[in-house]
C-alpha cells in the first residue's frame with residue numbers, strides 16, 4: 397500500500413545500495429521535482445551528494461536566489477552554482493525551432509554538469525559516478541520511454557540526453573505523479589515555497605519565447621512573467637491553477653496606441669491551466685478582474701509589449717507549453 401513514508405524508505409534503501417561509497421551530483425532547476433529528488437538523495441547518502449545549479453539565464457525573476465538561499469537553508473545540501481548564461485545564449489543564437497532549442501538546452505545542461513563533475517572530482521577524488529534527475533512518470537511517458545507512446549516533445553531530462561553520457565542515472569521519482577512528489581517533499585521537511593511551487597520546465601523561458609532567444613527578449617519576458625505571478629498570488633489563485641506559462645510572441649508585432657502615440661509591439665500570451673498531472677489540462681477560467689489587472693500592468697510596465705492575449709485551448713489539442 398502506497399504511503400509517502402514507504403516510498404521514502406524504499407527509495408532511500410535503493411539509493412544507498414546503488415551508490416555505495418561513491419559520490420553523486422544532482423542538478424537543481426529551481427523546480428519541485430529536482431528539489432525533492434535532491435532532498436531524497438541527500439537523506440540517503442548525505443554529504444556524498446553535491447548539488448549543481450546551472451544558471452542558464454533562462455530562469456524566472458528571483459529563481460536563482462530562491463535556490464541559493466531557501467533550498468540550501470532547508471536541506472543543508474552542498475551546492476555549487478555555475479553561471480552559464482553566456483554559454484547558453486551563444487548556443488541558442490539564431491535558433492527558432494522548438495525541438496532544436498530543447499535539444500541544445502538539454503545538451504548544454506549535460507556538458508555543464510560534466511564540467512562541474514570534473515571540478516568536483518578535482519576537489520574530492522575520482523568517485524563521482526551518479527547523476528540524480530527529478531524525472532517524473534509523465535515525463536517518461538511523454539518522451540516515449542515508458543509505454544511506447546509516441547514522442548510528443550523531447551523533455552530535456554529524458555529525450556535530450558546525449559549518447560556519450562558519462563553518468564549512471566538515479567531517478568527516484570520515476571514512478572510518481574506530481575501530487576505524490578509534493579507529498580514526499582512535504583514529508584521530507586521541505587518548505588511550502590518549494591513543495592507547492594507550480595511546475596516550470598527545465599528549458600525555462602527558452603521555450604516560452606516563440607522565435608529566437610535573446611537576452612533582451614528574456615529580460616522582457618521575465619518582467620511580464622513576474623507581474624503575472626505576483627497578481628495570481630495576490631488574488632490567492634496559486635492553488636487553483638496548475639501553472640500559468642507566460643509566452644512572448646517575439647516574431648509577432650501588432651499596432652497599438654499608448655498616450656498620444658502609435659506603438660508596434662509584441663503580444664504576451666497568458667496560458668493558465670488546471671490539471672491533475674499535466675497529461676491533460678483545461679484552460680483556467682480566471683476571474684476577469686484578475687486578468688484585467690495583469691493585462692494593464694504588463695502593457696504599462698513592460699517595454700515593447702502592447703497586447704496581452706489569453707490562451708483558451710485545452711490539452712489536447714494544445715500542449716501546456718507553446719514549444
Ligand code: XMP
Pocket residue numbers: 538549550551552553595596597598599639674675711714715716717718719
Ligand atoms: P506540455 O507542454 O508537454 O507540458 O503539455 C507538460 C508539463 O511538463 C512541463 N514541461 C517540462 N518539464 N522539462 C521539464 O522538466 C521539459 O523539457 C518540459 N517541457 C514541458 C510543462 O511545464 C508542463 O507542466
